[in-house]
Amino acid sequence: MNKISINRFKDKAFMVFGVFCTFFGLFMLAIFVGDVVLKGVDRISWEFITNLPSRFPEKAGIFTALMGTCWILFLTAIIAIPLGVFAGLYLEEYGKRNRFAAILEINITNLAGIPSIIYGLLGLEIFARVMGLGQSVLTGALTLSLLILPIIIVSTRESVRAVPRSLREASLALGATKWQTIWYQVLPASGGGILTGVILALSRAVGEAAPLIVVGALAYVPFAPSTPLDEFSVLPIQIYNWASRPQQGFVINAAAAIVILLIVTFLMNGIAIYFRNKWQKKIKW
């Protein structure tokens, strides 16, 4: 075989390999989801959603866990999003480009890779103990905010960086202040990217169990939180709890809860993507 034939072969082989990998991943995912859905979809009912946890699998429901997840999601969002976006904006737009800034950027990226359980320990000490917030929803939210903050900061910086310099120059040349330029040009232009980063970050938060366990989310909570300082549980923890019980009934419950969690995740992503698309349309790229 001459050179050209070898190259052609490599080309084809790579393509086949790529297709295989893609479908392998999708296939595995399909099997898992399919299995879970089959096991759990029948268990889903209005009672399942509104029942409190119980020792009896038939009576147990996910209400408290679901409410806990919603609370956590909401609080984390309102804490982490403004903090993360504005921190990212500040660092990218106002920060000086010196060695310190470069080191800072590297370290923020590193923070995103730290195991989440470490954040749990940090949150336990600072928020639960030192600040006296105890094992509350607020503690959980603050901890998760710390966890996802680096993700939001990095994706905000990347999106803002991607806005062409010519746009900023044009705005400044017309007499806009730096802030006006950010508000009228940079933010709208980078909004899509920022929103994507936020979606990713929140999706991560929704699925976390370990740090919340450390911080004190309980597996058995007979009531839904009514204030930020109440005790709480979340779906992932509930699922973990049920899945490790021997009774078959609880395994089915776990499957059902997973389905609910998946629905929540898809719903959240869907809403965020909808808003991102609307945003992009306004920009008319």
Add this chain to the structure above:
Amino acid sequence: MSKKLIAKNVNVFYDQTHVIKNVSLEIDANSVAAFIGPSGCGKSTFLRLYNRMNDLIEGFRKEGDVLLDGKDIYRNDMRVEDLRKKVGMVFQKPNPFPKSIYENVIYGLRIRGVNNKNLLDETVERALRQSALWDEVKDNLKKSALALSGGQQQRLCIARAIATEPSVVLMDEPASALDPISSAKIEELIYELKSQYTIIIVTHNMQQAGRVSDTTAFFYLGELVEFDTTKKIFMNPSDTRTQDYITGRFG
């Protein structure tokens, strides 16, 4: 004719690099001045002194005076935003905002809090007419600016710059990214705008400088080699360096 823009003994440094060397220059009101010279000679840097766009660059340092209508534009109580209302700029590559044509033109007014719809409408029509773009876009001002052709986008950028009624318009190679016909249209536009504005244009294209400008400044390695009426520069320049550049014998 009064001297609109005066530069006296200006030196510019970027950190340790000396990029503009002791340049003095006076430009008349309602005239077109062209800055020519090889790449890296400092003409764009000098242009940006007039609207203080160099302030954005780290390490920028200036000595000497730059006066607009007799007043120092680098004085402490000069707000850069006010300066840029009076001194507009058009860039080499057309850079309209990713918004509608209407929104692009009124941007300069919007950021100054002007909200009166009638005033905005009038401004848009006036600016687009002056940039010879009105007839082409008047039926759909809500169209995205990015849907326009390159030449139209550049005329939009000119309209945007003159919407704030500046007295000076700076143009940094405004036609170099355009095809010849659009480029010629821009030249005609500059010739017509002269009666209302003072225009400074940086250009690589010497024929363009000849066609469009009243005075020409030749920059080389950060120095102002020669500044005179365009007729003199193109018929009989005083400095051999100018002659060598214009006749294409450089490099």
Add this chain to the structure above:
Amino acid sequence: MSHLDSEIKNLKSEMLEMFTLVRSQLEKSKVSLIQLDKDLAREVLVNEKRVNGFELKLDRDCENIIALFNPVAIDLRFVLACLKINSNLERIGDIAEGICQFVLNIKLEPEKSLLETSRLVEMFDTSIIILQEVMEAFDKEDTKLARSVFKKDEILDEINLNANQAVSDFIRANTERINQSLYLLSTIRKLERVGDQCKNIAEEIIFYIEAKVLKHKTQAQKQAE
């Protein structure tokens, strides 16, 4: 209208001004010679400075257009033609001045009989008409009119050829008027050159409009073009 278009338009109207100026010089020289009006002759001499100054200005304007605008095609041909026509016109101006110089040197009014036999008046009139027509051809870009000049110039050549005979006959009969007669003869020579200059102008006009070069072609060749 683009910048270049307005410059060319200006150049054209200035050229027409030059045409008009030179024509009036020629007309005045005719009147001043025939009526021996020395004041009018002096007027023409003074005006000659204006003609020269105008020639310099027109040259400069043409140079500027070439230097600043790099004209091509018809614009370039037009500017090059103007440069040449300009110097042709200036020479016609010189001729008018020369004739008026003669007037200042003549003591007696020219004899009517000589004027008739030499056909001087006819020569003056014809040359003025030719100049007028070539100016119109320039203004209206009429190459047909420009070409008609070649034919009309033959009249001038004819008069010039016969002038020797007419003048020498007159001198034999009127020896006291030798000076005057010689000046008249020189005037006829000069007017013949006016015709030549106008022919050159006509050639330039045809060049710039049709891009055809008629210089140095014979009469027959020109008719064929």
